[in-house]
Amino acid sequence: MRDDTAASRLGLTSQRLPLPAAVDRTRIVWSYAITVGLYHLVALLAVLPWFFSWTGLVLGALGIFVFGSLGINLGYHRLLTHRGLVCPKWLEHGFAILGICCMQDTPARWVAVHRRHHQFSDRQDDPHTPLVNFLWGHVGWMLVENRDLARLGIYDRYAKDILRDPFYRRLERSFLYPTIIIGSWATFFLLGAAIGLILGDEPPEAVQLGASVLLWGVFVRTVAVWHITWLVNSAAHLWGRRPYDTGDDSRNNWVVALLSNGEGWHNNHHIDPRSAAHGRTKWQIDGVFACIRALEALGLATDVVRPNPNLPVRPAAESRKR
Template identity: 35%
Template structure:
């Protein structure tokens, strides 16, 4: 659900980089041109600079000024249209078009089903302290590792980004493990994530904080109509739709987690069900969704990209504590 930047790479300072962050989601004031970013060492070395260098700095100043004016115009036009805007706390992200996840919209069957599943997992998680046993805890830890690898290596790295090639049996195994993270079948998940990268932090992004923190974090899962409007009908996953295995998982997606729940209850009763399903899935949900929300709101941006993705140390910590995924907090 995010661009991955290796921890081994080091962000370098580019004081005169021509890349400018292009976004209409931040309320920024034109910064003085004597600031360190544009004029690092400028006053001290002004006499030694070549005419070409001075021309470059002048052009860069003009571009920054035009960008600041453009942001002001866009925000002014949005205010005139009556769109409510507010800045997310402790960030430079402005919510431009807040999505109402629960009220003032029609719910379809898919929305109700998704809300029911997510709510039931959280309700089960609340029962976890009262049903604690060490066997149940280790079952939850093992299933967290298995389903987490299914999402990270199977859905994300392999199916979405084609980062590596696997034997078909291993690819299918990882995908099936990801199915038990309760985040959707591979075709739907991959389609949404590819759309997210293609239109990151624009109105076509399925889960961007420009529609509100909670919408980008989890509420987007309950708004099928909005997702289809943003993503369109599934048309960017022809490579998966051609394979009978993924069509089978899409058709039978809901049956597999139910079967797992039955097996857990049969093996260990309520503690296994509460920890192996509720607590595990709830923790995995929020560890994954923080990459969609927090990593696009708070943190530092090493490169002037054209979206809101940031490096976020505490998302990295949560993901690492979950299952040693040491790169997921880095966009």
């Protein structure tokens, strides 16, 4: 009998594709599971009025752009994974550090997993296709062991170019990665406390503002950026139009595009992955590409890959079909 419950329509219960053969559902990746669980729990403290401040809220919202759009979308994705532009090394490493502060693992790991996604998109060996089900594509895939994603194997296959850079190698082998993350916590706390003291707060109130900025600027922001990134993997392979015949289920999803500053034009991205622009029409707003063009104008980005103008577009009626 056809399962037509709301849960199944959302992709929560149906399973159209089997899990990758290398997945062992009984083996939890505790480092990820604990991190994802703890960050969500800590972020929930934001409901307590004691932690609220407008400074924290504004810094958290700005952080979604600075860390999520510049760190993950521009840095990890368009620059490092797809080489859609070239930046001076100091700037490339700067974007990578912003990406690291989003707790989405090291640049080499992110790049390798994402390149595998493009290679096997929406087939069984895709690490995170939502055609298994929505929750698997959104977050479940990273919480259980997948031997296909064992570090040394995927690095050798997908991230050799990244690991030629000593900075990215150090992030794999030393304490540099956790140091950057803990350093970002300290920076946010101290920034909040300093703002409080400058505005004339007594020390206890300055500590409270520091805690607020830490909570909103780091924990709430990280959880928000996670779900935005994860929606590109889940929603933008389930809902939206498919103007290009990519052979997978990637979609142009305007809600995800708005949230992610352009990454939701995901069908455009899958047909033309190296293009630094994901929006292809005037109305497909792509804030990340606007930043790349600004960098180019300033001489800080070169070899910016433009969209291929010669791709055949499917008829509108076809592109709407599921």
